[in-house]
Amino acid sequence: MEGADYLHLFVEETDWYNGIVLDAFIPGGAWKRLPRPLRSWLRNYIGGTLLYFVSGFLWCFYIYYWKRNVYLPKDAIPSNKAMLLQIVVAMKAMPWYCALPTLSEYMVERGWTRCFSSITEVRWPTYIAYLTIYLVFVEFGIYWMHRELHDIKPLYKYLHATHHIYNKQNTLSPFAGLAFNPLDGILQALPHVIALFIVPTQFMTHVLLLFCEALWTANIHDCIHGKVWPVMGAGYHTIHHTTYRHNYGHYTIWMDWMFGSLRDPEEEPKKAE
Numbered sequence: 001m002e003g004a005d006y007l008h009l010f011v012e013e014t015d016w017y018n019g020i021v022l023d024a025f026i027p028g029g030a031w032k033r034l035p036r037p038l039r040s041w042l043r044n045y046i047g048g049t050l051l052y053f054v055s056g057f058l059w060c061f062y063i064y065y066w067k068r069n070v071y072l073p074k075d076a077i078p079s080n081k082a083m084l085l086q087i088v089v090a091m092k093a094m095p096w097y098c099a100l101p102t103l104s105e106y107m108v109e110r111g112w113t114r115c116f117s118s119i120t121e122v123r124w125p126t127y128i129a130y131l132t133i134y135l136v137f138v139e140f141g142i143y144w145m146h147r148e149l150h151d152i153k154p155l156y157k158y159l160h161a162t163h164h165i166y167n168k169q170n171t172l173s174p175f176a177g178l179a180f181n182p183l184d185g186i187l188q189a190l191p192h193v194i195a196l197f198i199v200p201t202q203f204m205t206h207v208l209l210l211f212c213e214a215l216w217t218a219n220i221h222d223c224i225h226g227k228v229w230p231v232m233g234a235g236y237h238t239i240h241h242t243t244y245r246h247n248y249g250h251y252t253i254w255m256d257w258m259f260g261s262l263r264d265p266e267e268e269p270k271k272a273e
Helices: 003-025 027-033 036-066 080-097 099-110 124-151 153-158 160-165 174-178 182-197 203-219 234-243 254-259 265-272
Strands: none
Touching (some): 003 027, 003 036, 003 203, 027 036, 036 080, 036 174, 080 099, 080 182, 099 203, 124 153, 124 182, 124 254, 153 160, 160 182
């Protein structure tokens, strides 16, 4: 299958995603009369908002109420006011965040990327190799994007500083995970889209990884050190929010280790003694 017929597979796939989400919220199929990019944006907005609130509320309930004082001391639990402010910032940015996956879908459907539709087209060993390269590229890209948002002073002042008002344990929560200036959030997710032009990527995998970002960013802002090497978990990211100069990485510690910005939470008590 080649050309327009092959690209239609992506169109059918995004229509399937749209039907799952939009049919549940817009009765009668009225959403089908919307332009394709608007359908994708609306699906991403509804899905992203639901994911943000459901994952945020469940995780906060678990660590702050059900397991109160188990994972965090009482004085490290953020106030309801702090979490509400984070939600307001995230909700202002959410419509803009959703523009990026909408754009990537448009480019995939037009055939501008190296996306493929099914894993069976390349077989599992090749798929795993491509996925590994994709993740390494994204890890590298997010590390340097994040680091430059700190190092380039105007970018920090006008974009990234919005997120770094949360700089203590009792001001960080899972809801801070998407509390960015919208352009900041888009820039940090941009490596996911750039990778599509470089690395052959299964389209569904790309979509799932973009939405996993919402879960991951919630997780790394809960201040709980999971001690799972080499994962760049909340213990590392909490240090980033308090020192501003360490642990810029995303999923793993490798980029910080390679480029000299790693600071291990396990070593923090030793430094304090």
